[in-house]
Amino acid sequence: MSPEEMKAAAGKAAMAHVREGMRLGIGTGSTAEAFIAHLAEAVGDGLDITGVPTSERTARLCVEMGIRLESLDDVDELDLTVDGADEIDPNLNLIKGAGGALLREKIVAHASKRMIVIADDSKVVDRLGRFPLPIEVNAFGVETTRRAVEAVARDHGATGDIAIRTARKGESIVTDGGHLIVDASFGHISDPQALACALNAIPGVVENGLFLSMASLAIVAGETGVRELTVP
Ligand SMILES: O=C[C@H](O)[C@H](O)[C@H](O)COP(=O)(O)O
Numbered sequence: 001m002s003p004e005e006m007k008a009a010a011g012k013a014a015m016a017h018v019r020e021g022m023r024l025g026i027g028t029g030s031t032a033e034a035f036i037a038h039l040a041e042a043v044g045d046g047l048d049i050t051g052v053p054t055s056e057r058t059a060r061l062c063v064e065m066g067i068r069l070e071s072l073d074d075v076d077e078l079d080l081t082v083d084g085a086d087e088i089d090p091n092l093n094l095i096k097g098a099g100g101a102l103l104r105e106k107i108v109a110h111a112s113k114r115m116i117v118i119a120d121d122s123k124v125v126d127r128l129g130r131f132p133l134p135i136e137v138n139a140f141g142v143e144t145t146r147r148a149v150e151a152v153a154r155d156h157g158a159t160g161d162i163a164i165r166t167a168r169k170g171e172s173i174v175t176d177g178g179h180l181i182v183d184a185s186f187g188h189i190s191d192p193q194a195l196a197c198a199l200n201a202i203p204g205v206v207e208n209g210l211f212l213s214m215a216s217l218a219i220v221a222g223e224t225g226v227r228e229l230t231v232p
Contacts, residue, residue, distance in 0.1 A: 004034075006120035006221035011035035013219045013226045014082045014118050020048055023075045025108040026062060027083025028055040028101035031118050035082050040065035052078060054108045055101040056176050078112040085117045085211070086131045088124050088218050092117065092231050093192055097134030097209035100165070100175045106207055109214050117215040121222035124229075129186035132160070134209040135199055136179045142172070145204030146182050152202065153184045156195045160185025179206050 001009065011034030018024065018039065026036060036058070043049065043066055051069045053059035062069055072078075083105055087095040094117060096102050109115045125131075133153075137145045142164060150162040165181040167173045172180045189195055192210050199208040218229040 001221065001223060003120055007031045007034040008037075009221040009226050010118040010120065010219045012038050013221070014116055015039065015042060017080060017082075017116055018042070018047070018049065019079075022049045022079040023077070024049050024051050025078045025081025025083070025112050025115075026051045026053050026058055026067070027081065028058045028105060029084040029099045031084035031120070032058065032082065033061060035118055036061055036065060036067070040067055043067050050075065052108055054083065054105040055099070072108060072111060078108065079114070081109045081112040081115045083109065083115065083117060085119050085123055086209075087128050088117060088119060088220070088229070089128050090126065090232065092215040092218055092229065093128060093213065094211035094215060095128055095131050095133055095209050096211050097136070097181065098131070100134070100173055100181055102134055102209045103136045103175065103177050103179070103207045106211060109211065115215045117218045119218065119220055121220055124220055127188045128192055128210070129189035132183040132185045133189070134165070135182045135184060136175055136177070136206040136208075137182050138204045138206060139178065139180050141204055142180050145202060148202045149182050149184060149199065149205065152195070152198045153186065156186070156198065157188070157190055158184055158186045160187065177206070
């Protein structure tokens with residue numbers, strides 16, 4: 001299977017958990033978009049759900065594909081969120097945010113009774129940290145915040161770059177919330193919980209990309225098919 005076929009297979013398998021009438025958090029990224037394609041097909045066939053998107057990009061896609069959306073504040077609680085991830089560890093702790101959507105993704109997942117993460121095999125790791133950790137930061141005093149993030153990251157074993165994410169022409173990328181992203185390369189993260197607390201204690205940090213104890217199921221597609229991982 002190609003990576004695209006794996007994403008499509010994981011997205012399709014997630015549909016088995018979607019029920020009539022659900023209020024659904026809808027993730028961001030290429031794997032979430034594979035899920036959105038299957039969801040749109042089911043909606044076209046008469047499935048009645050309400051979606052809450054985790055990014056402007058996902059919102060646009062859903063509207064184009066005929067999926068009814070509401071704002072998070074108009075629904076009390078979501079039944080399920082389906083989203084992708086950059087890394088998944090054996091306890092289903094995640095790194096997210098390569099697409100810059102981590103803040104809305106975390107707000108939506110937190111408002112959901114259940115979160116299912118969908119991915120291809122390459123995202124499954126023994127320990128988090130091979131992928132740089134995205135950290136959403138306020139634009140005001142961004143270099144000061146980056147330095148504070150670097151100090152915390154080094155205290156927690158980071159060995160690589162701690163850098164403000166830039167787009168092609170060297171400009172910082174701006175998130176849907178008007179913030180910037182600092183990417184912190186660790187190698188591995190020995191205590192994700194302590195790191196998450198220390199990062200969020202820095203005033204300029206808006207949120208970090210560690211999603212700890214949020215997902216209860218991972219649907220992972222690989223060469224030999226799709227498997228489900230649960231928290232041991
Ligand atoms: O900000 C982006 C999100 O956290 C994505 O869900 C994550 O980066 C995975 O994206 P993809 O499915 O494209 O690898």
